[in-house]
Amino acid sequence: MSIDWPRIGYAALTLFIVINYGMIMTALVRKIGARVSGRYGIRIYQNYIDLVKNIALRSKITHGVMYYLGPVFRLTGGVGLLLFVPTIYGSAMWSNFSFAGDLVLALYFVFFGTLGMALGAAESGHPYSAIGITRGLSQVTVAELPLALAVFAISLQYQTLNITDIVAAQQGGIFNWTLFTNPVATLAALFAFVGTMMRSPFDVVIAPQEIPIGPPTEYHSSYLALMQTNRVLFPIAKTVIYMNLFFGGATNWFEFAIKVFAIYMISVLVGVVHPRFRVEQSITFFLKWGLPVGVLAILLV
Amino acid sequence: MMQAIYDRLKDRFQLGALDVRSRKGLAFVDLRREFLRPVLTELRDVEGFTHLILLTAVDWIEDERFQLTYLLNNRQKNLDLGLRLRLDRNLAIGETIHDLWPTAATYQRELREMFGIAFPGSPRVDEEFILEGWTDMPPYRRDFDTLAYSQQTHADREGRETSDPREFMKQILYPKD
């Protein structure tokens, strides 16, 4: 098997663009949040400084191999999610490693990071980590249910498991988007979207005011830097999937930037106006509202 | 109203004089040690003093006595009654009332640590309450000199000035006198 060097180069470039985009965008979102509450907010390049600062810490301690691998798995989840999904539709350069069954793989990758993190944080032996993981995993699991059902619904609708084909079917006008052809499935998926973006009202797991910031309690310096990178990469990668599945994908980087920002703002807007749910409340919420909509989506197809 | 309660109890328990302070619903009364439990039980169950506001101590070092003050409250009639009990300072053994009010156990633990008054039978009374690793005498006793202790433990920073508040303000306000 020959190695396709240009493709790897483009994949690396995709990663680079998306990480920088994510850095700026998350800072921008925080700035918007600050302006809403009447503050000036963080500097737009603050994320970069924090990242370098964390890498530049002089001492770091480890709790064993799994502890070390936790952030690595987490980042692998984000990178894998991004690279196995076509970022820009219709472009050979930016389709990266997408293939016939990539939708299933993407679903798997959404969960992969959390699981890796669970293993790593558990090894740190900090009780808060263990509690944080339990809460995080149960919330993510139940939030993913509507998404899985929505994905089944649209894969039945389009008769394919290939994201590129799904995007292709949505081309040619805004009313070909799944958003309009299958609004129930979109709604179900948006439940999951808001639930897994780790923003209010579903961010009790990593909230500093709760059990101190949950799973990453023990992580510092370069470990934390890896997780910070993932924190900006992963939401974008996830948003890309939603964009591809429900909002017609993107045909160039400009459209990509606008759409991702718009979709991301859904969770931000929900978060700004809603207080935090407790874990059991959010689980009840997803089982009561998210799951029936997902089931309905399948029945309607 | 307080007087009526006092009259009912006075002879049976050989109470001291009723000492009404500052407002009508607040009174203090001296008590002999052997009547502490009967009086408290009677006040709680019959007279409606259901709430133990606090239990505290005063160090009367000149009289060689500790004074325990049990402050009770009657919520319905809005009455506060303080029972004063004197202990020998050198013996300093009180009687536990944690079975009457469970909160008393915490107060007794505090008194044990800060005044060194023992309350045999009170739950966890010998465990540390606020201080950790304290090896000196109980710090609320009046023969414990906190300033001297502080100066023998921590060095002052050089250049620190202290002035007596009274003299200082006198100089500012009435420089001529």
Add this chain to the structure above:
Amino acid sequence: MKHMDPNFRKDTKTEFPQREELKPRKVTTPDGQVIDIEPLQDYFCQEPPKVHQKSYFKIVEDFYNWCRAESLWILAFGTGCGAIEMRPLMTPRFDAYRYGIQWRATPRQANLLMISGYLSVKTLKRAIRTYEQMQGPKYVVGLGSCTINGGMYWDSYNTIKKLEEYLPVDLYIAGCMPRPEALLAGFMELKKKIKAGNAEGANKYAEKFDWYKANQKAVIKDWDMPDYNW
């Protein structure tokens, strides 16, 4: 002036007995194994801290210092009344976030330990633990006159007077309590110090480790933790 008893002598002879739960002992596990337990042993590492070298290139170190100064992560650990002066810094009126100052909930991720006000001996123990768990380079700021010379607790039997005897302090902010504006000014001073490469508290702590430990153990009678909490 406050009266002081000239005859009062502090009890220096009595040693605090070691706590029962801290003594080494043998424990039988549920499956019948007998194991030795040494509660004061840090199973991760018993080493004292070591001095960390700066970067080899000056320009790299300067860049790092700039980043450290512009991204101060404060540990949200309030010891005294000063903790209440820190909260307004997050509000729209003062908004410390625009200077790159953030609050972290865990010592592992924080760089700046604010000793916000008086420090009782009991809290000092926790503050030392917390400080040692932070990752270097780390900074300590003492807030208020209580950390400088005891402040209004100058005659208290249970609060320390000079913070720099126990932790390497980079900066004091005077006041009782300092206003949030004074805190912001203090942060700016700290930034200058970090950018100039003078804020090497963690290395100072490692160099004079024995001196610091002797001071700490002189006031903390029941030392119930490893010498350095990794």
